[in-house]
Amino acid sequence: MSAQYPDDLYYTKDHEWARIEDRDGTKVATIGVTRYAVEQLGDVTQVDLPKEGESVKAAEVFGSVESVKAVSDLFAPLTGKVVKVNSPLSDSPEYVNEDPYDEGWMIQVAISNAKELEALLDAAAYQTFLREQAE
Amino acid sequence: MRRTPLYEKHVRLGAKMVDFGGWAMPVSYPTGILDEHRATRTAVGMFDVCHMGEVHFVGSGAAATVQRLVTNDVARLENGRAFYTVACLKSGGIVDDLIVYRLQPDHYVAVVNASNIDKDVDWFQEHKGAACDVQDRSEMTGLIAFQGPGAAQALQPLTTFPLDQLRTFSFATDVTVAGLPIWIARTGYTGEDGFEIFCDAKDAPTLWDRLVDAATTAGGRPVGLGARDTLRLEARLPLYGNDLDQETTPLEAGLGWVVKLDGDDFIGRDALRAQAAAGVARKLTGFVMTERGIARHGYAIFDADGAAVGTVTSGGPAPTLGRNVGLGYVPTRLSVTGTKLSIDCRGKRVGAEVVSGPFYKRGRK
Numbered sequence: 001m002s003a004q005y006p007d008d009l010y011y012t013k014d015h016e017w018a019r020i021e022d023r024d025g026t027k028v029a030t031i032g033v034t035r036y037a038v039e040q041l042g043d044v045t046q047v048d049l050p051k052e053g054e055s056v057k058a059a060e061v062f063g064s065v066e067s068v069k070a071v072s073d074l075f076a077p078l079t080g081k082v083v084k085v086n087s088p089l090s091d092s093p094e095y096v097n098e099d100p101y102d103e104g105w106m107i108q109v110a111i112s113n114a115k116e117l118e119a120l121l122d123a124a125a126y127q128t129f130l131r132e133q134a135e
Numbered sequence: 136m137r138r139t140p141l142y143e144k145h146v147r148l149g150a151k152m153v154d155f156g157g158w159a160m161p162v163s164y165p166t167g168i169l170d171e172h173r174a175t176r177t178a179v180g181m182f183d184v185c186h187m188g189e190v191h192f193v194g195s196g197a198a199a200t201v202q203r204l205v206t207n208d209v210a211r212l213e214n215g216r217a218f219y220t221v222a223c224l225k226s227g228g229i230v231d232d233l234i235v236y237r238l239q240p241d242h243y244v245a246v247v248n249a250s251n252i253d254k255d256v257d258w259f260q261e262h263k264g265a266a267c268d269v270q271d272r273s274e275m276t277g278l279i280a281f282q283g284p285g286a287a288q289a290l291q292p293l294t295t296f297p298l299d300q301l302r303t304f305s306f307a308t309d310v311t312v313a314g315l316p317i318w319i320a321r322t323g324y325t326g327e328d329g330f331e332i333f334c335d336a337k338d339a340p341t342l343w344d345r346l347v348d349a350a351t352t353a354g355g356r357p358v359g360l361g362a363r364d365t366l367r368l369e370a371r372l373p374l375y376g377n378d379l380d381q382e383t384t385p386l387e388a389g390l391g392w393v394v395k396l397d398g399d400d401f402i403g404r405d406a407l408r409a410q411a412a413a414g415v416a417r418k419l420t421g422f423v424m425t426e427r428g429i430a431r432h433g434y435a436i437f438d439a440d441g442a443a444v445g446t447v448t449s450g451g452p453a454p455t456l457g458r459n460v461g462l463g464y465v466p467t468r469l470s471v472t473g474t475k476l477s478i479d480c481r482g483k484r485v486g487a488e489v490v491s492g493p494f495y496k497r498g499r500k
Contacts, residue, residue, distance in 0.1 A: 042162075042361065045459075068451060069361050
């Protein structure tokens with residue numbers, strides 16, 4: 001099992017994470033939901049994601065995740081174009097529960113504005129945010 | 136928020152607690168809703184239902200009062216037997232759905248939905264006949280459901296009472312389980328065989344611990360409201376507040392089998408007779424999703440021509456079937472098996488098809 005909140009990720013207050021890689025000069029963000037989100041959702045039964053080539057915009061809805069109990073929106077941490085979708089999730093949504101930071105990733109986005117990263121939380125700040133929410 | 140006598144047990148088990156009609160209740164335990172659902176279908180699931188209401192009708196006028204209040208035929212009930220029924224307004228709208236138990240000719244008990252206790256007690260008091268005392272004993276009564284194909288075998292070591300003698304919708308008093316005085320009924324809300332065990336509220340925590348041990352040994356576990364909902368939906372058991380309310384009648388809800396229009400008079404009978412004679416205009420209808428999507432309470436239902444025809448009252452995954460299912464009221468002509476519908480799942484029309492009967496039916500032994 002991966003760490004609760006890995007240090008190499010960026011986080012949002014909507015409980016998404018982003019992992020940034022440099023690919024031939026383009027910054028690509030792999031995006032998913034956090035362990036906290038998964039614990040709140042319970043068993044995920046369906047994930048609806050955009051298609052490759054579509055654009056997503058920071059802080060706007062890019063998809064949704066259905067758990068047994070309810071449906072929740074997914075908010076994009078960053079703006080950009082979807083370059084890859086984790087298609088196995090359509091048959092195996094349980095990956096989101098089992099391994100939210102690895103097999104449970106959702107989309108990869110070629111980000112168009114690296115400055116947006118400054119608005120995201122690091123692991124320590126995200127965990128501080130979670131503690132504040134709990135109080 | 137109100138707490139059942141088992142609140143501390145749930146917290147200690149690591150349950151996720153939610154507000155359910157003003158009650159702090161477990162929605163799921165750490166292994167999750169799907170695992171709890173599966174445990175109940177294959178072994179044993181146990182449920183804290185202490186929040187439900189127990190209303191006693193006592194006195195020589197008890198039978199007449201209960202008959203006035205519910206649609207089923209009270210004269211048919213023997214001591215130690217129970218039936219499912221509804222209480223209606225004069226309009227035929229449903230005040231609540233409930234199980235009525237006959238202890239003695241002058242003593243009946245109604246088990247009612249937690250969220251309706253106050254409303255029901257007021258309604259019962261207002262409409263009771265002579266020589267009948269209506270007593271709300273909800274606070275002092277604990278109730279634990281022990282459900283699943285392994286329930287009888289898992290429970291038997293805790294009692295000398297021969298459980299195989301207890302038929303469906305029968306109950307027994309003067310029974311002990313784990314040394315505690317209880318009543319036991321062969322009833323439930325999961326679509327499985329199983330029991331509901333009534334105890335003194337103060338005994339509930341001890342009883343719960345002993346039942347958890349018995350369930351665990353049998354491969355079962357405590358189950359929260361999340362799986363209670365998926366279990367009852369698969370079995371197509373209606374939920375008051377979702378599928379039933381004061382605007383719907385039992386005939387529309389497909390509960391005509393608990394409405395005895397030719398029996399003794401009850402509140403709402405005239406309206407229901409008229410509705411039966413005219414034919415119901417809409418029906419609570421079950422559907423399975425034929426395309427990728429999950430229907431939820433409140434989503435709009437459309438016919439094959441794209442006209443809005445109703446609203447989803449309950450919907451979600453049916454884990455045992457591996458499909459997504461739902462219930463909703465649609466015009467009677469569209470409630471026929473095989474009718475194509477679509478559901479507006481957050482702006483996307485997703486195909487569905489009408490099916491009859493329970494989505495899940497347990498195998499007969």
